[in-house]
Amino acid sequence: MISTRSTIVGSDAVADAARAVPHEIYLGLDGEAIEPVVSRSTTLHDLRALDLRPNMRVLQIGIGSGYAAALMAHVVGPGGHVLTIDPDPALSVRARALFVAHGHRAIAVTGNGLAGHPGRAPYDRIVVAGTPAAIPDAWIDQLARGGVLVTGCSVSDLPGAYAVAHIVKTPADDLHVTVHAGRYPLMGSPVVPSSVMVVTATDDSGCYLASASDDHQTAADFLTILRAGTAEPWPGGPGEFLDLKHWLLARRPRGLFTAVTEHGEGIGIGDRAPSSFGLAARSDGPPEAVMITPTHLVAHPQQSPTWARFLDLMDDWRAEGSLATHELDAVVLRDGDSYHVRLDD
Structure with missing residues (x-):
């Protein structure tokens, strides 16, 4: 009834x-x-x-x-x-x-x-x-x-x-x-611009990782290590994930990506550890990636420089007052016969 x-x-x-x-x-x-x-x-x-x-x-x-x-x-x-x-x-x-x-x-x-x-x-x-x-x-x-x-x-x-x-x-x-x-x-189906590279898992899991990088192997490595990464609860409050996600999209830190893995849908950053040939280069060392989902922080390896950089980004968001999505600047951009909304840092 x-x-x-x-x-x-x-x-x-x-x-x-x-x-x-x-x-x-x-x-x-x-x-x-x-x-x-x-x-x-x-x-x-x-x-x-x-x-x-x-x-x-x-x-x-x-x-x-x-x-x-x-x-x-x-x-x-x-x-x-x-x-x-x-x-x-x-x-x-x-x-x-x-x-x-x-x-x-x-x-x-x-x-x-x-x-x-x-x-x-x-x-x-x-x-x-x-x-x-x-x-x-x-x-x-x-x-x-x-x-x-x-x-x-x-x-x-x-x-x-x-x-x-x-x-x-x-x-x-x-x-x-x-x-x-x-x-x-x-x-309808989402449209991914040519400036974004999407790597998908070779199995039928539906996992993927998307970034603005043109380095396919590095993106594939990030996806692989995230799927095997350690997941631990993150201390965010209800609904905070989307606000932090949108803040990261506005900030656009180096190595930013979005992904879907067995741990859920999230956003994160990736990098490579300094190579043995010099600390200034980060191009051929082992991959490092960290991602946040609505419930977990996923990383591999833990305690890496990329892990630390991501925690610093979270601290920056907190220091700015844990900005809610509606508090972020945004713009409407014309693109031919349509418009796009973009967050603005």
Whole structure:
């Protein structure tokens, strides 16, 4: 049995909408259950961050269950409009029927969300329930001046570097961005630029390591030793991993990489020990690598100079106040007919 008891706290517009719009009807009382991409609490949190107001025009890319669109329609009221778009016709047909049956003033259409929906542009808010390979210029073009675009994004050329971007289009058509820790589902296959080298394990483990280096053998060595490395818990607090990861991506220390091993998905640095031919060169000595995951610090060998350098980086992050992701500088860069969000040191 689905409980209908209200658990919504607060008296703001989003809380009022959540009380007025039954969550259960969008989850599957019609016999076609929809698995939410994000939790209800996350949906409410994200909608509060949008600062929705009456009479706003909203475009949502990715219909899902239709619940978020119904909430937004309640907040913007009869003077605004909410249009939600999805390439899956079954989702748009289902949502459209629910909107009509329950009097929720949202419009569901089938289409390619990457192209936005120019017919009702400009929009005061564009909300994307996914992470595109790059931000299409259609979204920026269809955003009103003073409007806000919220979308998943890649914040680095390195794979696995995902976050949520909050982009404001100024009256002068400039773009200001704040990046938040979080991750939405990918929209299509990720694109790895030619400047990034990815080495994969030769077995079927799915392990890989990606860096900006052009030294394939060294990167392969890093992956090998990380898989066999010693893992120990690191003393970070809940959620701190993503903040530290994004700080490292902004700082770009020497030898930076992202990787997936049996120890999990992480970020780290690698180097080679000084060769026997001179301490100044670090090109032909044994590999050293250290990586942090949400739960562990993985290294081989331990107590190496690279290990010490990584601990120093962690100390630097602490000394700067353990900066959260949204406290880091970020920029929006145009690249042909799309945009990229990048963290800036």
